Amino acid sequence: QVQLVQSGAELKKPGASVKVSCEASGYTLTNYYIHWVRQAPGQGLEWMGVVNPSDGSTTYSQKFQGRVTMTSDTSTSTVYMQLTSLRVQDTAVYYCARRERSFYYDTNGGYGYYYYMDVWGTGTTVTVS
Amino acid sequence: DIQLTQSPSSLSASVGDRVTVTCRASQSITNYLNWYQQRPGKAPELLIYAASSLHSEVPSRFSGSGSGTDFTLTINSLQPEDFATYYCQQSYSTPYTFGQGTKLEIK
Numbered sequence: 001q002v003q004l005v006q007s008g009a010e011l012k013k014p015g016a017s018v019k020v021s022c023e024a025s026g027y028t029l030t031n032y033y034i035h036w037v038r039q040a041p042g043q044g045l046e047w048m049g050v051v052n053p054s055d056g057s058t059t060y061s062q063k064f065q066g067r068v069t070m071t072s073d074t075s076t077s078t079v080y081m082q083l084t085s086l087r088v089q090d091t092a093v094y095y096c097a098r099r100e101r102s103f104y105y106d107t108n109g110g111y112g113y114y115y116y117m118d119v120w121g122t123g124t125t126v127t128v129s
Numbered sequence: 130d131i132q133l134t135q136s137p138s139s140l141s142a143s144v145g146d147r148v149t150v151t152c153r154a155s156q157s158i159t160n161y162l163n164w165y166q167q168r169p170g171k172a173p174e175l176l177i178y179a180a181s182s183l184h185s186e187v188p189s190r191f192s193g194s195g196s197g198t199d200f201t202l203t204i205n206s207l208q209p210e211d212f213a214t215y216y217c218q219q220s221y222s223t224p225y226t227f228g229q230g231t232k233l234e235i236k
Contacts, residue, residue: 035225037173045165045173045216045227061224095172102179115220116163116178123172 002026004034004096004121011127017084020124022096029077030054033099035117036070036081038092046092050099053079086128096121131155131219135228141236146207150231152200152217161221164193164202167230168213176215177202209235 007021022034036048049060053072060068069082079096097117105111132155142148152162160180165173175184177193180200190205204211212235217228 037227044230045167045218047218047223047225047227050223050225059223063224097173100178102182104179114161114179114182116175116184117165117173117218118175118178118184120172120174 002098002119004098004119006094006096006121006124009125009127011129012086014087014128016086016128017082018086018126019080019082020094020096020126022079022081022121024077024079024098027098029072029079030074034070034072034079035097035099036068037095037097037117039095040089040092043092048081048094051079083126086126088128091126091128093123093125095123130224131158131222131226133217133219133226133228135215135217135231137231138229139232139234141234142207143236144207144209147203147205148207148233149204150202150215150217150233152195152202152228154198154200154219154221157197158219158221160196161219162193162195162200163218163220164191165216165218166211166213167216168210173216204233207233 003025005023010018033052035050051058051070058070067084072079098119100118101113134153162180164177167173181193192203214230214232216230
């Protein structure tokens with residue numbers, strides 16, 4: 001079945017970097033973009049960015065621009081998210097999620113895709129202390 | 130950035146009840162609105178995409194509606210496993226923002 005399995009928990013010092021992995025199975029990695037979303041303790045969900053494993057192109061949230069790098073290794077079906085200059089406020093569970101899309105054609109002649117996150121990773125707890 | 134505001138932030142209900150959660154966007158997002166369920170300690174799960182399309186294997190007691198700026202998630206005949214936190218999310222433009230969440234608790 002389709003799965004995204006993430007790397008284990010990390011404990012980091014402020015100022016350090018962390019690299020979280022997300023291994024895809026049950027489908028072809030290059031056929032779907034991968035989002036990264038984080039959740040601070042007791043808080044809501046925050047979108048960080050998205051990577052296209054097919055060509056490595058990325059779109060990052062402005063909030064993380066300059067500190068985050070999302071990459072992929074198609075030989076191992078794995079996507080990575082590296083966050084640098086860690087702060088205590090970066091303590092969170094980090095999720096990867098697959099981007100699915102659904103084509104639509106409307107009555108006005110327009111068409112396009114709806115995008116949504118249909119499969120989520122197991123989550124990786126990153127603690128900065 | 131597009132802001133999504135959910136209401137209520139928390140809700141108490143009983144098994145068998147019907148509940149509605151609303152999500153309001155700071156600008157029109159047409160139908161680019163998704164809903165997720167998150168149980169404690171678990172990853173979110175997709176319920177509804179494109180405002181009203183039910184994701185595969187999601188029970189039919191869940192439904193979504195709305196377009197433009199106002200959206201609703203309705204759960205008919207609440208089941209024990211439905212007590213969780215619900216998030217809306219827009220995919221109209223990056224950054225793909227989420228609502229702050231609605232926690233559904235057992236009365």
